[in-house]
Amino acid sequence: MALALSAVEPNPSGDAPYLRIATEEAYASREFLSAVSQLVDEGVDDPGLAAFFGYMLHSEAPRPTFVRERLPDLGEARLSDMDATGIARQILSMAAPGPNPFGADRGTALARNANDELEDACQRQPDRFSALATIAPQAPNAAAAELDRCKSRGFVGAIINSHVQHEYLDAQKFWPIFEAAESLDMPVYLHPTTPSKALIGPMLDRRLEGAIFGFAVEAGLHALRLIVGGVFDRFPRLRLVLGHLGEALPFWLYRLDYMFKAGGRRSRESRAARPPSEYLRENVWVTTSGMPWEPAIMLCRDVLGADRVLYAMDYPWQFEMDEVRAHDALPLAPDEKRQLMQTNAEYLFGLR
Amino acid sequence: MALALSAVEPNPSGDAPYLRIATEEAYASREFLSAVSQLVDEGVDDPGLAAFFGYMLHSEAPRPTFVRERLPDLGEARLSDMDATGIARQILSMAAPGPNPFGADRGTALARNANDELEDACQRQPDRFSALATIAPQAPNAAAAELDRCKSRGFVGAIINSHVQHEYLDAQKFWPIFEAAESLDMPVYLHPTTPSKALIGPMLDRRLEGAIFGFAVEAGLHALRLIVGGVFDRFPRLRLVLGHLGEALPFWLYRLDYMFKAGGRRSRESRAARPPSEYLRENVWVTTSGMPWEPAIMLCRDVLGADRVLYAMDYPWQFEMDEVRAHDALPLAPDEKRQLMQTNAEYLFGLR
Numbered sequence: 173m174a175l176a177l178s179a180v181e182p183n184p185s186g187d188a189p190y191l192r193i194a195t196e197e198a199y200a201s202r203e204f205l206s207a208v209s210q211l212v213d214e215g216v217d218d219p220g221l222a223a224f225f226g227y228m229l230h231s232e233a234p235r236p237t238f239v240r241e242r243l244p245d246l247g248e249a250r251l252s253d254m255d256a257t258g259i260a261r262q263i264l265s266m267a268a269p270g271p272n273p274f275g276a277d278r279g280t281a282l283a284r285n286a287n288d289e290l291e292d293a294c295q296r297q298p299d300r301f302s303a304l305a306t307i308a309p310q311a312p313n314a315a316a317a318e319l320d321r322c323k324s325r326g327f328v329g330a331i332i333n334s335h336v337q338h339e340y341l342d343a344q345k346f347w348p349i350f351e352a353a354e355s356l357d358m359p360v361y362l363h364p365t366t367p368s369k370a371l372i373g374p375m376l377d378r379r380l381e382g383a384i385f386g387f388a389v390e391a392g393l394h395a396l397r398l399i400v401g402g403v404f405d406r407f408p409r410l411r412l413v414l415g416h417l418g419e420a421l422p423f424w425l426y427r428l429d430y431m432f433k434a435g436g437r438r439s440r441e442s443r444a445a446r447p448p449s450e451y452l453r454e455n456v457w458v459t460t461s462g463m464p465w466e467p468a469i470m471l472c473r474d475v476l477g478a479d480r481v482l483y484a485m486d487y488p489w490q491f492e493m494d495e496v497r498a499h500d501a502l503p504l505a506p507d508e509k510r511q512l513m514q515t516n517a518e519y520l521f522g523l524r
Numbered sequence: 525m526a527l528a529l530s531a532v533e534p535n536p537s538g539d540a541p542y543l544r545i546a547t548e549e550a551y552a553s554r555e556f557l558s559a560v561s562q563l564v565d566e567g568v569d570d571p572g573l574a575a576f577f578g579y580m581l582h583s584e585a586p587r588p589t590f591v592r593e594r595l596p597d598l599g600e601a602r603l604s605d606m607d608a609t610g611i612a613r614q615i616l617s618m619a620a621p622g623p624n625p626f627g628a629d630r631g632t633a634l635a636r637n638a639n640d641e642l643e644d645a646c647q648r649q650p651d652r653f654s655a656l657a658t659i660a661p662q663a664p665n666a667a668a669a670e671l672d673r674c675k676s677r678g679f680v681g682a683i684i685n686s687h688v689q690h691e692y693l694d695a696q697k698f699w700p701i702f703e704a705a706e707s708l709d710m711p712v713y714l715h716p717t718t719p720s721k722a723l724i725g726p727m728l729d730r731r732l733e734g735a736i737f738g739f740a741v742e743a744g745l746h747a748l749r750l751i752v753g754g755v756f757d758r759f760p761r762l763r764l765v766l767g768h769l770g771e772a773l774p775f776w777l778y779r780l781d782y783m784f785k786a787g788g789r790r791s792r793e794s795r796a797a798r799p800p801s802e803y804l805r806e807n808v809w810v811t812t813s814g815m816p817w818e819p820a821i822m823l824c825r826d827v828l829g830a831d832r833v834l835y836a837m838d839y840p841w842q843f844e845m846d847e848v849r850a851h852d853a854l855p856l857a858p859d860e861k862r863q864l865m866q867t868n869a870e871y872l873f874g875l876r
Contacts, residue, residue, distance in 0.1 A: 235786055340726060373722020374692060378749050384783035385748055388776070389741050396737055397730050416779070423775040424740070426817035427768070430842070431736035434587055465778035467827050471819050490782070 184260040184300070188500060190510040191260035193517040196361065196415045196461040196484035198267040199303075200243040201286045205229065211273055218338070220366025220375075221269055224382045242488035243267055246293035250487075251300060257496050259485065260514075263328065263521060264290055264303040268365035270333035271308040279308030283318055291325050302523060304331040304361055309346055316352035328521035329359040329413070334394050338368040341394070342401030350407045359411040359457070359520055362398075364391035364419070383462065383489070392419035395456070400432070402443025404451045411455060411520070415484060418458035422472045425449045453477065457520055459484035460512075464495035466502055473512075482520065483513045536612040536652070540852060542862040543612035545869040548713065548767045548813040548836035550619040551655075552595040553638045557581065563625055570690070572718025572727075573621055576734045594840035595619055598645035602839075603652060609848050611837065612866075615680065615873060616642055616655040620717040622685035623660040631660030635670055643677050654875060656683040656713055661698055668704035680873035681711040681765070686746050690720040693746070694753030702759045711763040711809070711872055714750075716743035716771070735814065735841070744771035747808070752784070754795025756803045763807060763872070767836060770810035774824045777801045805829065809872055811836035812864075816847035818854055821864075830860060834868045 185192045212226045228236045242249060246264070254262060266286055271279035283306040290303040305322035307315035307330055319330055330353055332341065341349070341362075353360050364387030366372060371390065375381040395414055404410060414421070421428070429447040444451070458472055461484035473481045483499060485491070502509060517523065537544045564578045580588045594601060598616070606614060618638050623631035635658040642655040657674035659667035659682055671682055682705055684693065693701070705712050716739030718724060723742065727733040747766055756762060766773070773780070781799040796803070810824055813836035825833045835851060837843070854861060869875065 335726075338726075342730070368726060370725020371723060371727075374687075374690075374720060374745060374749070375723075378694070378752050379787060380745065380748060380752070382783065382787075384780060384787065385745065385776075389745075393726060393732065393737065393741075396732060397726070400730050400732070417775075420772045420775050423769075423772050423820055423823070424737075426820070427814055428736060430814070431734065434842075435731060435734075435736065462779055462782070467823050468775055468778070471775070471823050475819050490786075 184255065185258040188258060188513070189506060190514045192258055192483060192496065192513050193261045193263065193523070194259045194485040194487065195263045195459050195482050195517050195521070196363070197262035197264055197487045198243060198489060199246065199264045199290065200267040201289055202244045203285060204266070204282055205240065205244065207274065207278070207282060208269065216273060217369070218273060218366075219369055220372045220381045220386065221273060223376055224366045225269065238491075239488050246289065246301070251297070253487065253491060254300065257485070257491070257493055261300055261302060261523075262487065263517070264293065264301055265331040265361060265363065266306040266333070268333040268363060270306060270331065270365075272310065272333055272336045272365070274308065276308065276311040276314070280311045280314045280318070283308045283315075287318065287322055287327070290327070294326060302328045302521060304329045305358070306331065307349065309336045309341060309349055312346050312348045316348045319349070319352045319356055319358060323356045323358060327358070328523065329361060331361040331363055333363045334365045334390050335368040338370065340397045342397040342403055347403070347406065350403055350410050354407040354410045357522070359413050361413040361415070362391060362395055363415055364388065366390065388416060388419045391415070392421055395419065395421060396428075396448065399448050399451045400444045404455045405443060405445050411457065413457045413459065413520070415459050415461040415486070417460060417463040417468050417472050418452070418456065418476070421452060422458065422475050425452065425475050453480070456480070457482060457516070460499065461486035462490055464498040466498070469502060478508060478511060479516055481512060482516045536607065537610040540610060540865070541858060542866045544610055544835060544848065544865050545613045545615065545875070546611045546837040546839065547615045547765075547811050547834050547869050547873070548715070549614035549616055549839045550595060550841060551598065551616045551642065552619040553641050554596045555637060556618070556634055557592070557596065559626065559630070559634060560621065568625060569721070570625060570718075571721055572724045572733045572738065573625060575728055576718045577621065591840050598641065598653070603649070605839065605843060606652065609837070609843070609845055613652055613654060613875075614839065615869070616645065616653055617683040617713060617715065618658040618685070620685040620715060622658060622683065622717075624662065624685055624688045624717070626660065628660065628663035628666070632663045632666045632670070635660045635667075639670065639674055639679070642679070646678060654680045654873060656681045657710070658683065659701065661688045661693060661701055664698050664700040668700045671701070671704045671708055671710060675708045675710060679710070680875065681713060683713040683715055685715045686717045686742050687720040690722065692749045694749040694755055699755070699758070702755055702762050706759040706762045709874070711765050713765040713767070714743060714747055715767055716740065718742065740768060740771045743767070744773055747771065747773060748780075748800065751800050751803045752796045754797075756807045757795060757797050763809065765809045765811065765872070767811050767813040767838070769812060769815040769820050769824050770804070770808065770828070773804060774810065774827050777804065777827050805832070808832070809834060809868070812851065813838035814842055816850040818850070821854060830863060831868055831871075833864055834872065835865045
């Protein structure tokens with residue numbers, strides 16, 4: 173009960189009768205930001221990365237400037253922002269695109285260095301920070317080994333920022349990662365990035381490749397590929413976390429199942445043994461990152477189950493006191509709200 | 525009040541205290557099916573069309589066989605299916621991919637012939653059928669003229685099956701179509717097809733390019749392009765209809781607005797004057813085609829307004845008595861249910 177409230181301890185979540193545990197909170201080392209910037213400047217073969225992250229890394233507009241300042245901070249500025257919005261604990265994770273666009277060795281080194289920084293931060297602030305392990309999926313065996321190293325150092329899961337140089341993790345060469353995550357009991361957070369190059373075409377000229385639309389298509393498709401590709405049949409205890417209320421897959425639950433069944437022989441060419449909703453309800457958790465909005469949150473709780481929906485802020489991309497208040501104001505009983513804001517995260521990530 | 529119930533007239537919707545008007549009901553002429561089949565066999569430059577419609581046109585499996593049999597029928601078989609499921613009226617529309625993949629002259633001729641068939645059917649069964657005009661957007665001026673011709677023959681709107689040889693209708697060369705639709709007061713139903721070739725890449729190998737996922741990405745992106753591309757600023761009285769409960773855009777309403785505003789200068793490079801939700805609430809209607817599912821229907825009514833959500837079956841792709849019953853069983857007051865099943869359609873399509 174280390175996180176339980178006490179009348180004599182200060183509660184970082186202020187007057188709220190729960191601790192706010194924010195579960196999709198971005199970090200990026202200065203080394204990583206510089207490396208991505210160099211990739212973009214050198215003309216990386218990834219039009220989404222070049223367009224969206226090029227803008228975020230170079231624009232002088234207020235939002236990109238704030239995000240660039242806060243991403244590497246694991247100290248006073250971040251803690252002060254958490255205090256100002258009543259966030260008791262952030263579960264830190266490496267920002268998109270993560271190490272995915274780099275060569276195998278460079279990506280693996282970037283991941284390891286980031287994890288060392290994250291471990292230090294968690295040791296300095298054990299009551300305020302937890303972290304997901306950064307991995308470079310393009311080196312699957314090294315990534316699996318890094319998960320093992322991170323597990324022993326207190327990391328509570330792993331993050332993967334979607335496509336890996338335009339490949340998806342349903343390809344079996346990546347499955348050592350899922351094997352390790354399952355055996356280490358580490359949830360895998362599948363976070364968006366800009367869509368892969370064969371998916372992004374008509375999003376670019378209208379600036380729809382980022383969080384406004386493209387992120388959801390990329391991560392939703394990726395999750396669906398894992399499902400119909402049989403990943404959860406092979407690793408039935410694997411736990412997947414999706415941000416942004418499941419990238420709309422909960423909205424589509426009925427249709428996914430209907431069309432999976434209607435597909436007949438075509439669906440059976442995939443490896444999934446069961447309709448998509450069964451995996452979405454048994455293997456998937458969703459967070460409210462970027463979606464602090466009652467209608468969609470309530471739908472997800474309704475169709476996936478109240479134990480499957482977790483609070484997230486999406487800091488520093490989205491840092492809004494109004495959005496915290498919107499969560500506090502949800503039409504839920506006190507114990508349901510505590511579940512959403514605190515205890516589901518404690519359970520999923522094994523926080524004591 | 526021609527459609528009002530009367531104790532002495534037979535009610536095609538049986539015991540229901542409303543008429544079921546189904547608003548996205550597919551038809552395809554035999555000429556059209558044969559022409560699409562020929563396109564596929566000749567190796568059309570459209571991988572989604574080749575994969576998905578190739579399957580639907582050639583497979584001997586029960587569902588494609590049933591769909592192929594029923595699409596061209598505008599007589600006894602269709603009426604018998606309507607009677608069996610209590611559908612009072614179908615609003616008929618040309619099946620995807622419509623005339624879009626053909627040359628301008630061929631597409632225009634196919635559209636005109638289909639409209640002649642549809643007009644005949646509506647004249648034979650004025651109490652059971654209405655129709656949307658088929659057009660070939662690749663010939664924008666001819667398409668506008670065809671809308672005019674169809675309006676004078678009683679058509680109640682137009683249908684466009686999404687991308688036009690991989691182009692989207694926010695390109696200004698297509699705007700004569702919207703100009704005509706607005707001035708003729710004909711709603712435009714933007715129906716999905718398989719995603720354009722620069723959008724479909726990673727959907728194909730996992731068979732996700734059709735109604736299970738790709739349709740929604742294609743049509744949702746298309747609608748969003750119209751919005752941010754300024755179509756509704758230029759044509760403020762234009763009415764757009766989206767199937768499948770708005771292709772999930774209602775689920776994303778909060779995030780669309782947040783990210784549109786957060787995009788700052790990048791968003792302003794688009795032409796839209798206002799955040800996406802304003803157009804979605806003022807210019808867009810959604811139907812329940814393929815989504816006979818309480819959680820998603822109720823969300824759409826909640827966030828768009830009860831007057832913006834209309835019943836559709838998606839016949840013959842989806843022909844399920846259980847789905848009609850699911851609509852009948854929605855937790856709505858009698859007048860709200862009548863609005864969903866009947867009067868919203870009467871209002872939107874100007875049925876008397």
